[in-house]
Amino acid sequence: MSSVVGESQREFHYGQQDFEAVRALLYQLTGIRLADSKDSMVYSRLARRLRALKKASFPDYLAYLNTHPAEEELFINALTTNLTSFFREPHHFDVLRAYLTAHPETRQIWCAASSTGEEPYSIAMIVAEHFGRFDTHVKIIASDIDSNVLRQAEQGIYHFDRIKGLPEQRCKQFFFKGKGARAGYVKVVPELRAMVEFRQLNLLSPNWSVKGPLDIIFCRNVMIYFDRPTQLTILERMVKLLSKNGLYIAGHSENFSHASHLVKPAGNTTYQPNYIGR
Template sequence: MGKLLGSSKADAEREFSYSRSEFDAVRRMLYQLTGIRLADSKDSMVYSRLARRIRALRLNSFQEYLSHLQTHNAETEQFINALTTNLTSFFREPHHFDILGRYLQTHKHVKTIWCAASSTGEEPYSIAMVVAETFGRYDVPVQIIASDIDSQVLQKAKAGIYTADRISGLDATRCKQFFYRGKGGKDGLVKVVPELQKMVQFRQLNLLDKKWDLPAPIDIVFCRNVMIYFDKSTQLGILERMVQLMSADGLYVAGHSENFAYATHLVKPAGQTTYTPNLVRGAHGRV
């Protein structure tokens, strides 16, 4: 067995033994399945999240869990769900939604928006709010597709139920228009109104899948704070596939910590962490 991770005190407090070789095995497996590279600093996160799975399966060690993963395909989804990080909020990085509103006003042809990492739904519902506000109605000619690799967060997103503190940063008009407040036993909860829910189609999608079940062209892609988890070659491969799906004057929205200065053959800057396709295209806008 490889060297144990952490201090001797931490090791003594841990329920299961946990070695560097086991951490590395987890990292390799996650990379093979999702393209996500875990940093050395994520060893404690891996332990805490997978320890829950070990307990749930009534196993005795990380080694047993790794063996279980190899022989039980159904556990793969639980493994991915446990290790993918889902940090989100309504109107996170608010300037992007101002840009979205202006883009919708000047590009009347927009038909499809793809939110490529929907997490628990705050981002795609924020997109839907802006679309509804721009058109002045819920019945809009724009399809919003929200995807994520994590099946559990997708279920939460589809339900559209959140603790009231999640919308504390929204203005009163949006809170009143787009959310119902729970009463009685549901006090302290809010629910997205059905009209807004109907504007968003949630689906499970792994960005490493060979085929994406998505319509083309896609006019706007929100893929924020996702690429940072991939190595550069994987980033380029995913970005190229996304751009190939986009309309020639489409809008790509990246996260605040993402920069594609190394991918000028694919995209060109269009504003604060936003880009437009820069691929050579034929007469019909296709690559």
């Protein structure tokens, strides 16, 4: 087992068996497949939970988890990777703008792993810019499994550094600058906040609260954490929710050439439902 923190320096005993038990449970609950290289990350993130609950060992913590379902949420929150940014993979926002022009009837966009909110707010900014107003007929649903990041997203407060790269006009139109105790932070304006509806949703769950028809699904940089059968199951369910002209937008390292019965390429990591296969 590779480790960043040497075993002798660790506060809790942590062996391969502990890592395997955590990995199996996380997979069962979320579909996330942890690579072997994540063993140290698992230790450092869960050690905080052991400390908070005053558990003496990983088996003690896992036994507690077994009998306290409420802890599952904190276990999941501790182990997700939430890296994101405003206008990440910017070409997808050009795709969105072009789609809105070609499809004025666009009604629903789903951002299916929205993390701390930068992605759905970027979508909302493009929609607002396209229509020249905040109050439009386009509904933006943003979801994530992690209740922590959803809370942050709902607040819409970010460190100023997060919007440093945005054009001045966007910063002015879409963010308030914090003053006093909030200096160094920005908050999305209430009109932009109101364009996005946040929900907690586990993509592995058999019941999704999001219903079709959807015009665009942004499902970026989450499928990479799932194994191929899980990816295919989720992709199939999503494709069924898309309208005939709908778009599925994937992350930069997600490729669905193996799923040609479900989707066909429509540009850079962008797909259309494959109606022949449906």
